[in-house]
Amino acid sequence: MTFDWPTALPLIFAGLMGLAILIYVILDGFDLGIGILFAVAEDAEQDTMIAAIGPFWDANETWLVLAVGLLLVAFPMAHGVILTALYIPVFVLLVGLILRGVAFDFRAKVPSGKKHRWNRIFFLGSVIASLAQGYMLGVYVLGLDVGLGGMAFGVLVAFCLAAAYAAMGAAWVIYKTEGELQKKAVRWLRTALVLTALGMAAVSLATPFASPRIFDKWFVWPQMLYLSPLPILSALLFLWLWRQTFHLPKPDDRHALTPFLTLAAIFALGFAGLAWSFYPFVVPDKLTIWQAASATESLAIILAGTVVVLPIIIFYSFYAYRVFGGKATDLTYD
């Protein structure tokens, strides 16, 4: 492979897009998860849980806008193919995101009698959005196969991802709260963790057998050796986290952030596996990242901006998280 700009730029943008998706899944993952956990939380707990994500969710969702934006701007051909093939699931995702995003704000501003209604809408929106994302991922993994098998696989991934988000949500609650709710969140985490592990294992096994191309990318020597740390590390992290849940919360609230960071690491490992399965395609088995890429001069001008701006974004995002660090307190506008 010669290394000139027309070759490198699409690769760089595929990497950036992957990074944006990963950050999105981790960040919006925990606030979607908290929406899912609304089903098993009581009124007062719901308020605290909202307080734990209130200042962040807008910025979290922006990573999805960036990810889709990068797909749109860097790979316009793929963008059209993927989104028209996934027309209905994308629509379901959007309805979920709309309901969740507005419910979040409405529930705090409506007369108190109507708050319950918006809490339910918040739960519903979060579940719908999570399931739709998982379903889309499943269908995408199988090369946008919308036959019966592809749909079944999509449903499997949908529940797996919803469970994974619930686990992230529980881990965030453990980090941001104390007392009875924190203990409850540990129990939530345990349940969600089992479901996540089962789902991830099922998906990891099903994927290579459903797609011959992915099978060939994983099960040949010596790739198998290089790739083996991905599943092994993931399994070890799962087991370790599972054991940890029996000792949480710890005195002085030590390690309150550990479950969240561990889950983020598991997500990153799973994501690396997916990325390897797809490379070099952006539409599986149809369009490579080079075939789908925008003109070099357009990518160059975006990259120039990205290199300057992305570090600034990451810096001030950290700052925002720091400002609202520590345990969640009542969220008031004044």
Next chain:
Amino acid sequence: MDPLILSRIQFGANISFHILFPTITIALGWVLLFFKLRYNATNDSAWMRAYFTWVKVFALSFAMGVVSGVTMSFQFGTNWPGYMEKVGNIAGPLLAYEVLTAFFLEAAFLGIMLFGFRRVSNRVHTLATVLVAGGTTLSAFWIIALNSWMQTPAGFEMIDGKAHAVDWWAIVFNPSMPYRLVHMLLASGLTVSFLVAGLSALRYLNGDRSESMWKALRTGVFTAAILIPIQIFAGDQHGLNTLEHQPQKIAAMEANWNTGPNVPLVLFALPDEAAKENKFEIAIPDGASLVLRHSTSGVVPGLNDYPGNHPPVFPVFWGFRIMVGTGLLMLAVSWSAAFFLKRRHSLPKPLAMLMVPMALSGWLATLAGWYTTEIGRQPWLVTGVLKTADAVGPVAGSHVALTLAVYLILYVLLLIAYLGVLVHLALKAAKDGDSSPLPGVMKAAMSQPAAGE
């Protein structure tokens, strides 16, 4: 079911719903900054009360704008894949810069602006307000640049049927961009000032005479009174720019069927596209020639010069008239309210009652203006480059019909909920007045706890 028509209705509905909320947040950010700066300068807690009342409206509008904006960005791909395939090399970078430079900025500092008053210093909180206001405006800059480029494309060349950028400066600052940007920013300013004035008038009618109500009311009324004549001038300039670059749009706006001199200014008519004439026309002789060419014998372009290639006349003609009519009503209402507030230090009840529905006059004018300019660009999606009909995707009409129905229901319900909450917030503020304690404000201003405390 024709996917093209359904997709157009769907996108039209989505963008109509979306535009309502950026129109509010763009200018409301600056109004909030004004409240905050007044508070910083005077230490008068009434300014902070006004801030807290309106920051909630900002948060809700921002959330509505985000979710409908995300929907819109997905619809580029789900319904209009031909758009990015043909002009993605131009549209892509502009959209990318919007997300990178503006959207993240707003979203990240919004949290601090909303909930951070007691967590950061007063100075950082003010800075967060500046960054959010600046971010929304920067966002508008990029989106308007792209929209204007679609209206009056420049700085590109076509290679193998795809647009490629040649001169980015010419692309961003294309011929209609400065006019459109100014017109839109002023529209946002007017929308917000009438909203603030109208909801304050509602509080007034409910017996609220608190200092925070007066402060918001005066801010709204005086801002509107100052902005409206500027907007009328800017709109006129924008019209002349359109005459130069998109004459077929002007022909439709004026419902002028034949090119020629001494063209009348049509005040009322029902344009009939099949018969190529206006029914029930009421017009001022030579008016359009005078307005557009500053001479009674000035030649005004007519629709006969663009057979099969001009926008539908009826919606463009009426969109324009509704916008202008609303603008004139805004002028009358804001100037009389300004007169009474300045000279009499009071607000007559009938005027206050008129100002309540006028709270939404900005939305009406903005939507009417958008229809004028966007329908006025048809049949082109990108003038001279890409026809709307060529950008639509291979999705089944039945799918689009289903999603369209659900979107419409969702938008209507959300709009009702949104307006309900605005009224609820105003009535709640009216009930509380300035008597309820303002937790944390004075304390925070004095002790200013540091981040992470």
